[in-house]
Amino acid sequence: MLSDLGRPADALTRAEEAVGVLRGPAGQSAGTSRAQLASTLCNLGVCLAGLGRHADALALTEEAATIYRDLAGTSPDRYLPELATCLANRGIRLASLGCHREARAATQEAVTLYRQLAADKPERYRPELASTLSDLGMRFTAAGTPAAALPVNKEAARIFRELARTSPARYQPGLATSLTQLGTVLGQLGRATAAQAADREAVDMYQELTGTDPGRYQPEYAAALANLATDLGATAHPAQALPHAEQAVAIYREAARPNPGRFNLHLAVTLEISEPVLWDAPPVEPPLSSAGPAWGSCCGHR
Numbered sequence: 001m002l003s004d005l006g007r008p009a010d011a012l013t014r015a016e017e018a019v020g021v022l023r024g025p026a027g028q029s030a031g032t033s034r035a036q037l038a039s040t041l042c043n044l045g046v047c048l049a050g051l052g053r054h055a056d057a058l059a060l061t062e063e064a065a066t067i068y069r070d071l072a073g074t075s076p077d078r079y080l081p082e083l084a085t086c087l088a089n090r091g092i093r094l095a096s097l098g099c100h101r102e103a104r105a106a107t108q109e110a111v112t113l114y115r116q117l118a119a120d121k122p123e124r125y126r127p128e129l130a131s132t133l134s135d136l137g138m139r140f141t142a143a144g145t146p147a148a149a150l151p152v153n154k155e156a157a158r159i160f161r162e163l164a165r166t167s168p169a170r171y172q173p174g175l176a177t178s179l180t181q182l183g184t185v186l187g188q189l190g191r192a193t194a195a196q197a198a199d200r201e202a203v204d205m206y207q208e209l210t211g212t213d214p215g216r217y218q219p220e221y222a223a224a225l226a227n228l229a230t231d232l233g234a235t236a237h238p239a240q241a242l243p244h245a246e247q248a249v250a251i252y253r254e255a256a257r258p259n260p261g262r263f264n265l266h267l268a269v270t271l272e273i274s275e276p277v278l279w280d281a282p283p284v285e286p287p288l289s290s291a292g293p294a295w296g297s298c299c300g301h302r
Contacts, residue, residue, distance in 0.1 A: 012051060015044040019060075035079070038067040042086055049093060058093040065090055081125070084113035088132050095139065104139035111136050127171070130159035134178050137185070146188040153182040157198075173217070176205035180224045183231065192235045199228035203244070219263065222251035226270045233273075245273060 022037045041064040048057035065086040072079040091107035094100075110132050118125040133156035140149035160175035179202035186195035206221035225248035232241035248270045256263035 012044075012047040015040065015047045019044050034067050035071055035082070038064040038071075038082070038086070041067075042082075042089065045089065045093070049096070054093055054096040058090070058097065061086060061090045061093050080113055081117060084110050084117065084128070084132075087113065088128075088135060091135060091139065095142065100139060100142050104136070104143060107132060107136045107139050126159055127163060127174070130156045130163070130174060130178070133159070134174070134181060137178075137181050141181070141185060141188075146185045149181075149185045150189065153178060153185050157182050172205055173209060173220075176202050176209065176224070177220065179205070180220070180227055183224075183227050187227070187231045187234065192231055195231040196228065196235070199224060199231055203228055218251050219255055219266070222248040222255070222266070222270065225251070226273055230273050245270070248273075 018040045019037075022040055041060045045057040045060040045064065048054075048060065065083065068079050068083040068086050072083045087106050087110035091103045091110060094103035094106060111129070114125055114129040114132050118129045133152050137149045137153040137156060140146070140152060157175065157178040160171050160178050163171040164175050179198045183195045183198035183202060186192075186198060202224040203221070206217055206224050209217040210221050225244045229241040229245035229248065232238075232244070249267070252263055252267040252270050256267050
């Protein structure tokens, strides 16, 4: 809760204190369950990851996963969901450390468990299945295997689309994310028309979402715009790609001012994407009162 309120350091202090109590004599004398310890370890891992301490977060997440795996062996109905969540988190931690093969294996196991859970209780577990499928698609993409990522990303988008029909406010963000990933994979496979369709749908959704919560969705909006610019540029449509590339650069540049550590890399990548688009786009004649080309503000800091 404190993390959600923008107080990650306070959240970390409390989570560390809780783990210390549960591990110590007071926790043992109170008959602390292993499940309670595992849950607290997971929470502490989330706090550490939010502060960039991914190696420490991974160690705690792996300890929690070991506990949940033992518990699920005797009480699967009760603990398989917690194990699935913990494995999905483990995949995220491993990916953050560049351990892509291990991350893919952990995420794949989480998908298998969520698929099993969703078959029994679809209303409860289909959203988690879709989110974890999206994660698995990213793992395949990071491994340079877009053909393996494609069916996974398609399934994630299909589930999110079905969920968004009845609960759009809750599931449109997940659908927009999965469409962005799907566009990336389709572009890598050379399926430019399908990639552009997915990109445009994602851009439209993020444009709508930023209208209600710009602080939350602007970075994702910029990523979708950059994808669309890339895919349009790949099909010799630089004039169409240019405004999307410019808008993505502007969003990332604005986001990087207060938070350069998080967004400078995104800005650099988007500038690199926009460079061939600018070269290939037809020149824009400025108004007589203008001192430079219409896209000068995007290139002024190169």
